[in-house]
Amino acid sequence: MTESQTREKPRILCLHGFRTSAKILETQIHKWPESVLEKLDLVYLDAPYPSTGKSGVEGIFDPPYFEWFQANQDFTEYENFEECMAFIEDFMVKNGPFDGLLGFSQGAILAAALPGMQAEGLVLTKVPKIKFLILISGAKLGGSKFGAPPLAANAFSSPVKCPSLHVIGENDFLKPESIALLDSFVDPIIIHHPKSHTIPRLDDQSLEIVNNFIEKIRNFAAT
Template sequence: MERDTNNLRKCCTDETMAQKLKVLAIHGYRQNAETFRAKTGSFRKMVHKWAQFTYITAPHKVILVDDTNDLNNESEPDIGQSKDEEQYGWFFNRDDKTFRGIRKGGPAIGFEESVKFIESVFEKEGPFDGILGFSQGACFVGLLCDLQQRGLINFRFNFAIMSSGFKSGSLPHLKYYTDRINLASLHIFGENDNIIPTEMSEALSNCFDEPIVVRHPGGHYLPAAAVQKPDYQKFFKLQLLQKQYGEQYMEKGGFI
């Protein structure tokens, strides 16, 4: 027990933590910070040497409805949704304050408030090197990437990871995605995802310059099997090297 405590102290000192990438984790629709953290435990273990994650809960509570088609969980028993009253979302794309990723048209209720919320998180808990998003969270991350490129947000991040992501079909968001986004990006999606079809995730990845794509044979989840491990670790290693190189360059009086 004493040995484990010593190892914990050694790996979690201020010095070693400062060497890791700080990543903000954005959950999916009907999830919260706790459920998303639980669902991504294996993923975190794969990259814990290079990254630490901060999980947050969206500001908008999901209204439970009887129409299961609006709950985004048909044909798949467990996609990581939270239980009962602890379900949250980043915005809604119908006036009854529900959301479905495959919807086209409609509003983006609560989107601006969520952007302001992320700004406050960066101010209080940041800076963050990158952002990880799943499903609606990945859609939201994609929009944040576009906003950053346009200079419309007051915080910055250097990479984005989008699992089961897609382009928002909300009418207020159609003005985005017009220019390719110059940002390091990792896109993860399943070939048998019956919540967000593969072509929707591909369309989001095509919005980025030189996107890195990881396909898996499964459905609507962030996979963490041995076959994905090399791709994940390679991506995080590269981002950390670029961060460290940039910091050393600035210390020597260079300009980036």
């Protein structure tokens, strides 16, 4: 494959869920057909902190498990959030450039807030602008369930303009937050699926939506 062919693929940094891992996210994403995955250059990153408690995927996926940051029980106070931002930026500097982000659960919550924080000049100042987001089981920092860490206080003060694909489960405990998050985006593209808090297989309709989104973001890749 020539360099120009490689560069046509959007390069995407993938952020896994709470107390899981890069390897687990990669396994979950591989439920999607090869016809989709071959169009994307997906890079998976382990979060910086080893899990501080029981993982929801114990017995399903093998450890180790990681978390991006920690919060108190009602999500009003956060630890290691700024350190997490620095960790992600450092990885992007060394392994980029990246065109966009894909996140699941805690990774999606983080990814959703990053363009707004980047626009404010608070994070990701040494890397190119995030051009698009794929958010699976996402939620809003500063929404009804999750308070905003100081760094993310104004992340959604303006509508997020970059193209965004939102994957929302009908039986996901984060469904209300995922739907509320849509209001913060200009023209969000949405896939609804019947499952719970998971990365779903794609039915024909979802596959068409994903393929159309990839066509859209390929125009942004490596520009």
